[in-house]
Amino acid sequence: MTAYRLLDPDEIALRLEARLGPLHAKLRLGMEREHEAQAFGQGLSFLHIENMPVMQAIIEVALRVTGTYRLGLANAGKVELRRNVVRLARLPDAFDGFTILHLSDLHADLSAPAMRRAAELARDLDYDLCVLTGDYRGAAHGDCRPSLEAVAVLRQALRGDLYAVLGNHDSIAMVPDLEALGIRVLLNECAVVERGNASIWLAGVDDAHFYRADNLEKAAADIPQECVSVLLSHTPEIYRQAAHAGFDLMLSGHTHGGQICLPGGVPILLEAKLPRAFAAGAWRHASMAGYTSVGAGSCVVPVRFNNRPEITLHRLACGGPA
Numbered sequence: 532m533t534a535y536r537l538l539d540p541d542e543i544a545l546r547l548e549a550r551l552g553p554l555h556a557k558l559r560l561g562m563e564r565e566h567e568a569q570a571f572g573q574g575l576s577f578l579h580i581e582n583m584p585v586m587q588a589i590i591e592v593a594l595r596v597t598g599t600y601r602l603g604l605a606n607a608g609k610v611e612l613r614r615n616v617v618r619l620a621r622l623p624d625a626f627d628g629f630t631i632l633h634l635s636d637l638h639a640d641l642s643a644p645a646m647r648r649a650a651e652l653a654r655d656l657d658y659d660l661c662v663l664t665g666d667y668r669g670a671a672h673g674d675c676r677p678s679l680e681a682v683a684v685l686r687q688a689l690r691g692d693l694y695a696v697l698g699n700h701d702s703i704a705m706v707p708d709l710e711a712l713g714i715r716v717l718l719n720e721c722a723v724v725e726r727g728n729a730s731i732w733l734a735g736v737d738d739a740h741f742y743r744a745d746n747l748e749k750a751a752a753d754i755p756q757e758c759v760s761v762l763l764s765h766t767p768e769i770y771r772q773a774a775h776a777g778f779d780l781m782l783s784g785h786t787h788g789g790q791i792c793l794p795g796g797v798p799i800l801l802e803a804k805l806p807r808a809f810a811a812g813a814w815r816h817a818s819m820a821g822y823t824s825v826g827a828g829s830c831v832v833p834v835r836f837n838n839r840p841e842i843t844l845h846r847l848a849c850g851g852p853a
Contacts, residue, residue, distance in 0.1 A: 535683035537676055538708055546707035551718070559703040562742050567672035590832050603791075603834025608644030610827050610840045612652050615813055617820050619779050620851045621759050623729035631761075632658040632689075633843040635784025636826025638700065639681030641669030641833050642840075646681055649827045649842050650688035658844060660724065661689050663714065664784040665698025665738070665765030667705065669830055675701075679708045686712050694722065694733055698765035698785065699741040700830070717763060719746040721754055734778070735763040740785060740803075745769060747776045767823045768805050774819040781821040782845070786810045788825030792837040811838075815852060 538546070547556045594600040632653065639646050668678040686693075693714045697703065706716045715722065717735025724731050732754045739745035745764065754760050759779045767783035774781075788811035789798020801810055808814055814821045827840050 606835040607829045610648040618850045625726040625729035627849045629847045630658040631845040632661040635664040635824040636666040638669040638828035638830045640677035642828030654688040661693045663695040666700040668700045671700045696735040696763045719749040731759040740766040774817040784824045
């Protein structure tokens with residue numbers, strides 16, 4: 532693939548309005564402007580640690596003083612491949628063994644060594660579908676171009692159909708460039724995946740963490756009740772709603788598994804309102820299976836401790852939970 536040329540602002544505006552309609556685009560961009568100003572809006576506080584440069588600097592200085600910064604930096608580049616088998620009672624026989632490559636929380640402009648390692652791992656993998664569950668940008672505001680350029684490089688290592696959702700670090704203005712790269716962004720939308728005469732459905736919601744722009748009802752509106760459905764959501768925090776909406780599998784990220792953890796992978800800080808058992812790896816709620824990726828990249832400070840970054844291969848299998 533040749534180097535990708537980022538779209539200019541006028542072209543982005545035209546494509547965004549055509550993709551979303553003028554009202555949706557206006558509302559989402561307005562919410563982002565409030566976020567960048569660290570204002571209070573939509574009933575949410577935007578004073579999170581990723582928006583506080585002073586706290587980021589304090590964390591980095593503390594790590595350097597203790598002599599652990601370089602170790603954490605090296606750990607952040609050691610992306611590993613994890614494999615997860617998902618047994619679904621309603622899965623059509625034609626999809627037994629269907630494999631989904633799952634990447635999340637790239638923070639691509641801040642995580643160059645991790646992106647190189649993720650590309651190296653992904654290039655030789657055999658899979659049927661690739662999904663990305665948000666947070667392509669390192670900061671939660673500012674210029675999107677460095678992260679898009681880094682995603683474009685990683686895209687060269689990926690093949691086949693790619694679907695994505697946005698995270699709380701992402702701007703809606705990134706959608707035209709992502710889709711120009713051949714990555715279909717699901718904004719409270721769904722798509723059918725077919726194998727022979729059988730099918731499953733893939734749905735994706737807009738960010739449910741900062742912007743509260745998710746709409747499960749709209750995302751699932753066209754999915755037949757008898758069909759297996761997979762939900763992409765950047766955050767797993769909406770797991771209850773997703774299970775009650777009838778989704779069979781939910782793939783998420785956002786938590787980083789804590790990123791900086793005590794021995795045994797116990798997170799020191801977890802920026803998500805959910806049980807810690809749902810913060811990393813496979814889990815189940817009611818009849819819905821779930822998986823929370825700890826992410827391939829790192830944010831705030833590009834370090835990891837007792838928590839290696841990952842890309843994940845999910846293999847679907849017929850049958851109930853193991």
